[in-house]
Amino acid sequence: MQPINKMRTEFLSKSANESFARVVAASFAAQADPSIEVVADIRTAVSEAVTNAIIHGYGEEEGTVVLTCVLYPDFVEITVEDFGKGIEDVEKAKTPLFTTRPDLERSGMGFTVMETFMDSLEIESRVGQGTRIRMTKELKSR
Protein backbone atom coordinates (compact mmCIF):
# COMPACT_ATOMS: atom_id res chain seq x y z
CA MET A 1 0.00 0.00 0.00
CA GLN A 2 1.23 3.48 -0.90
CA PRO A 3 1.74 5.81 2.05
CA ILE A 4 -0.03 9.15 1.87
CA ASN A 5 2.46 10.90 4.08
CA LYS A 6 5.44 10.21 6.27
CA MET A 7 7.49 11.97 8.92
CA ARG A 8 10.54 11.05 10.95
CA THR A 9 12.03 12.85 13.89
CA GLU A 10 14.85 12.04 16.26
CA PHE A 11 15.57 13.41 19.69
CA LEU A 12 17.77 12.83 22.71
CA SER A 13 16.57 10.39 25.37
CA LYS A 14 15.53 13.15 27.76
CA SER A 15 12.28 12.87 29.66
CA ALA A 16 11.24 16.36 28.53
CA ASN A 17 10.89 14.87 25.03
CA GLU A 18 8.11 12.51 26.12
CA SER A 19 5.48 15.23 25.75
CA PHE A 20 7.18 16.48 22.58
CA ALA A 21 6.87 13.03 20.98
CA ARG A 22 3.20 12.69 21.96
CA VAL A 23 2.33 16.06 20.48
CA VAL A 24 4.23 15.37 17.25
CA ALA A 25 2.56 11.99 16.65
CA ALA A 26 -0.90 13.31 17.54
CA SER A 27 -0.57 16.32 15.24
CA PHE A 28 0.64 14.14 12.40
CA ALA A 29 -2.36 11.81 12.80
CA ALA A 30 -4.71 14.80 13.02
CA GLN A 31 -4.45 15.43 9.27
CA ALA A 32 -6.66 12.34 8.76
CA ASP A 33 -9.33 13.95 10.97
CA PRO A 34 -9.62 11.09 13.48
CA SER A 35 -11.90 11.08 16.52
CA ILE A 36 -10.69 12.56 19.82
CA GLU A 37 -10.57 9.04 21.30
CA VAL A 38 -8.25 7.81 18.54
CA VAL A 39 -5.92 10.76 19.06
CA ALA A 40 -5.92 10.15 22.81
CA ASP A 41 -5.01 6.49 22.28
CA ILE A 42 -2.13 7.42 19.97
CA ARG A 43 -0.80 9.96 22.47
CA THR A 44 -0.82 7.42 25.28
CA ALA A 45 0.78 4.61 23.24
CA VAL A 46 3.55 6.90 21.94
CA SER A 47 4.20 8.13 25.45
CA GLU A 48 4.63 4.53 26.67
CA ALA A 49 7.00 3.54 23.88
CA VAL A 50 9.13 6.68 24.13
CA THR A 51 9.31 6.50 27.94
CA ASN A 52 10.44 2.87 27.68
CA ALA A 53 13.18 3.83 25.22
CA ILE A 54 14.36 6.55 27.62
CA ILE A 55 14.25 4.71 30.95
CA HIS A 56 14.85 1.10 29.92
CA GLY A 57 16.68 1.40 26.60
CA TYR A 58 19.16 4.05 27.71
CA GLY A 59 18.73 4.49 31.47
CA GLU A 60 21.58 6.61 32.77
CA GLU A 61 23.18 6.91 29.34
CA GLU A 62 22.06 9.37 26.73
CA GLY A 63 21.07 8.20 23.27
CA THR A 64 18.86 8.91 20.32
CA VAL A 65 15.21 7.96 20.00
CA VAL A 66 13.68 7.86 16.51
CA LEU A 67 9.96 8.40 16.00
CA THR A 68 8.49 7.64 12.58
CA CYS A 69 4.86 8.09 11.56
CA VAL A 70 3.49 6.86 8.23
CA LEU A 71 -0.04 7.68 7.12
CA TYR A 72 -1.94 5.20 4.95
CA PRO A 73 -5.48 5.65 3.58
CA ASP A 74 -7.12 4.30 6.72
CA PHE A 75 -4.48 3.76 9.35
CA VAL A 76 -1.33 5.28 10.80
CA GLU A 77 1.84 3.30 11.49
CA ILE A 78 4.04 4.56 14.32
CA THR A 79 7.55 3.32 15.01
CA VAL A 80 9.65 4.14 18.06
CA GLU A 81 13.24 2.99 17.96
CA ASP A 82 16.17 3.12 20.37
CA PHE A 83 19.73 1.84 20.13
CA GLY A 84 20.03 0.98 23.79
CA LYS A 85 20.33 -2.18 25.78
CA GLY A 86 17.53 -4.25 24.23
CA ILE A 87 15.07 -6.72 25.76
CA GLU A 88 16.20 -10.22 26.74
CA ASP A 89 12.78 -11.88 26.79
CA VAL A 90 10.14 -10.01 24.81
CA GLU A 91 7.27 -12.34 25.74
CA LYS A 92 8.00 -11.89 29.42
CA ALA A 93 8.34 -8.12 29.00
CA LYS A 94 4.84 -8.02 27.48
CA THR A 95 3.26 -9.73 30.49
CA PRO A 96 1.00 -7.33 32.41
CA LEU A 97 2.63 -6.10 35.65
CA PHE A 98 6.10 -7.35 34.62
CA THR A 99 8.74 -4.69 35.21
CA THR A 100 12.48 -4.75 35.71
CA ARG A 101 12.30 -1.39 37.48
CA PRO A 102 9.90 -1.58 40.44
CA ASP A 103 12.38 0.73 42.20
CA LEU A 104 11.24 3.53 39.88
CA GLU A 105 7.57 2.88 40.73
CA ARG A 106 7.00 1.46 37.27
CA SER A 107 3.88 -0.66 37.15
CA GLY A 108 4.74 -2.98 34.26
CA MET A 109 1.69 -1.88 32.30
CA GLY A 110 3.32 -0.06 29.37
CA PHE A 111 3.14 -2.84 26.78
CA THR A 112 -0.38 -3.74 27.93
CA VAL A 113 -1.44 -0.12 27.40
CA MET A 114 0.13 -0.07 23.90
CA GLU A 115 -1.53 -3.37 23.00
CA THR A 116 -4.94 -2.25 24.27
CA PHE A 117 -4.92 1.27 22.87
CA MET A 118 -3.53 0.42 19.43
CA ASP A 119 -4.74 -2.10 16.82
CA SER A 120 -1.41 -3.87 16.44
CA LEU A 121 1.90 -3.99 18.28
CA GLU A 122 5.18 -5.56 17.16
CA ILE A 123 8.31 -5.60 19.28
CA GLU A 124 11.68 -6.25 17.71
CA SER A 125 14.64 -6.24 20.05
CA ARG A 126 18.25 -7.36 20.21
CA VAL A 127 20.24 -7.33 23.41
CA GLY A 128 22.99 -4.76 23.16
CA GLN A 129 21.58 -3.29 19.96
CA GLY A 130 18.23 -1.79 20.75
CA THR A 131 14.47 -2.03 20.41
CA ARG A 132 11.99 -1.16 17.71
CA ILE A 133 8.27 -0.84 18.51
CA ARG A 134 5.87 -0.77 15.58
CA MET A 135 2.22 0.05 16.21
CA THR A 136 -0.73 0.74 13.96
CA LYS A 137 -4.03 2.47 14.58
CA GLU A 138 -7.05 2.57 12.35
CA LEU A 139 -8.16 6.09 11.53
CA LYS A 140 -11.92 6.11 11.16
CA SER A 141 -12.94 9.53 10.05
CA ARG A 142 -15.44 11.45 12.13
Add this chain to the structure above:
Amino acid sequence: MDVRFSREGNSLVVMMEGELDHHTASRVRERIDNKFLMEPVKNLILDLSRVTFMDSAGIGLILGRMNRVTLIGGKMLIRKPKPEIQRILRMSRIEELIELDA
Protein backbone atom coordinates in the same frame (compact mmCIF):
# COMPACT_ATOMS: atom_id res chain seq x y z
CA MET B 1 2.10 19.52 36.07
CA ASP B 2 0.76 21.77 38.78
CA VAL B 3 -0.08 20.45 42.25
CA ARG B 4 -2.15 22.18 44.93
CA PHE B 5 -3.01 20.96 48.38
CA SER B 6 -5.94 21.44 50.71
CA ARG B 7 -7.42 19.60 53.67
CA GLU B 8 -10.79 18.00 54.25
CA GLY B 9 -10.89 16.73 57.83
CA ASN B 10 -8.19 14.11 58.16
CA SER B 11 -7.72 13.83 54.40
CA LEU B 12 -5.11 15.57 52.29
CA VAL B 13 -6.61 16.64 48.97
CA VAL B 14 -4.20 16.86 46.05
CA MET B 15 -5.47 18.82 43.07
CA MET B 16 -3.34 17.86 40.09
CA GLU B 17 -3.45 19.90 36.93
CA GLY B 18 -1.87 19.14 33.55
CA GLU B 19 -0.07 16.12 32.14
CA LEU B 20 1.12 13.24 34.31
CA ASP B 21 3.91 11.26 32.67
CA HIS B 22 7.35 9.93 33.61
CA HIS B 23 8.85 13.41 33.21
CA THR B 24 6.44 15.12 35.60
CA ALA B 25 5.77 12.20 37.99
CA SER B 26 8.99 12.32 40.02
CA ARG B 27 8.45 15.87 41.22
CA VAL B 28 4.76 15.34 41.87
CA ARG B 29 5.56 12.21 43.87
CA GLU B 30 8.08 14.05 46.01
CA ARG B 31 5.70 16.93 46.71
CA ILE B 32 2.80 14.65 47.68
CA ASP B 33 4.96 12.47 49.93
CA ASN B 34 6.47 15.47 51.73
CA LYS B 35 3.10 17.11 52.27
CA PHE B 36 1.51 13.88 53.44
CA LEU B 37 4.23 13.46 56.07
CA MET B 38 3.96 17.05 57.29
CA GLU B 39 0.18 17.32 57.60
CA PRO B 40 -1.75 15.62 60.43
CA VAL B 41 -3.76 13.52 57.98
CA LYS B 42 -4.47 9.86 57.47
CA ASN B 43 -6.21 9.69 54.11
CA LEU B 44 -5.29 10.85 50.65
CA ILE B 45 -7.66 12.19 48.00
CA LEU B 46 -6.27 12.59 44.49
CA ASP B 47 -8.38 15.01 42.49
CA LEU B 48 -7.77 14.12 38.83
CA SER B 49 -10.45 16.38 37.36
CA ARG B 50 -7.83 18.65 35.79
CA VAL B 51 -5.42 15.96 34.63
CA THR B 52 -5.44 16.13 30.83
CA PHE B 53 -3.06 13.25 30.15
CA MET B 54 -1.90 10.22 32.07
CA ASP B 55 0.06 7.11 31.07
CA SER B 56 1.44 4.18 33.06
CA ALA B 57 3.67 6.55 35.03
CA GLY B 58 0.45 7.79 36.61
CA ILE B 59 -0.57 4.24 37.46
CA GLY B 60 2.78 3.77 39.19
CA LEU B 61 2.38 7.02 41.06
CA ILE B 62 -1.15 6.21 42.24
CA LEU B 63 -0.28 2.66 43.34
CA GLY B 64 2.87 3.88 45.08
CA ARG B 65 0.89 6.45 47.08
CA MET B 66 -1.76 3.84 47.88
CA ASN B 67 0.90 1.57 49.38
CA ARG B 68 2.14 4.38 51.63
CA VAL B 69 -1.32 5.40 52.76
CA THR B 70 -2.38 1.80 53.42
CA LEU B 71 0.77 1.28 55.47
CA ILE B 72 -0.41 3.81 58.05
CA GLY B 73 -3.97 2.49 57.98
CA GLY B 74 -5.36 5.30 55.83
CA LYS B 75 -7.58 5.24 52.80
CA MET B 76 -7.19 6.59 49.33
CA LEU B 77 -9.79 8.09 47.03
CA ILE B 78 -9.58 9.15 43.40
CA ARG B 79 -11.82 12.00 42.42
CA LYS B 80 -13.34 12.87 39.03
CA PRO B 81 -10.99 11.48 36.38
CA LYS B 82 -11.78 12.44 32.78
CA PRO B 83 -13.07 9.60 30.54
CA GLU B 84 -9.66 8.95 28.86
CA ILE B 85 -8.06 8.66 32.26
CA GLN B 86 -10.83 6.44 33.57
CA ARG B 87 -10.01 4.05 30.74
CA ILE B 88 -6.42 3.61 31.84
CA LEU B 89 -7.45 3.33 35.50
CA ARG B 90 -9.89 0.57 34.60
CA MET B 91 -7.26 -1.26 32.58
CA SER B 92 -4.75 -1.21 35.39
CA ARG B 93 -7.30 -2.55 37.89
CA ILE B 94 -6.81 0.55 40.03
CA GLU B 95 -10.59 0.75 40.00
CA GLU B 96 -10.75 -2.50 41.95
CA LEU B 97 -8.22 -1.34 44.54
CA ILE B 98 -9.03 2.29 45.11
CA GLU B 99 -12.33 3.98 45.71
CA LEU B 100 -13.36 6.16 42.80
CA ASP B 101 -15.60 9.15 43.08
CA ALA B 102 -16.66 9.93 39.51
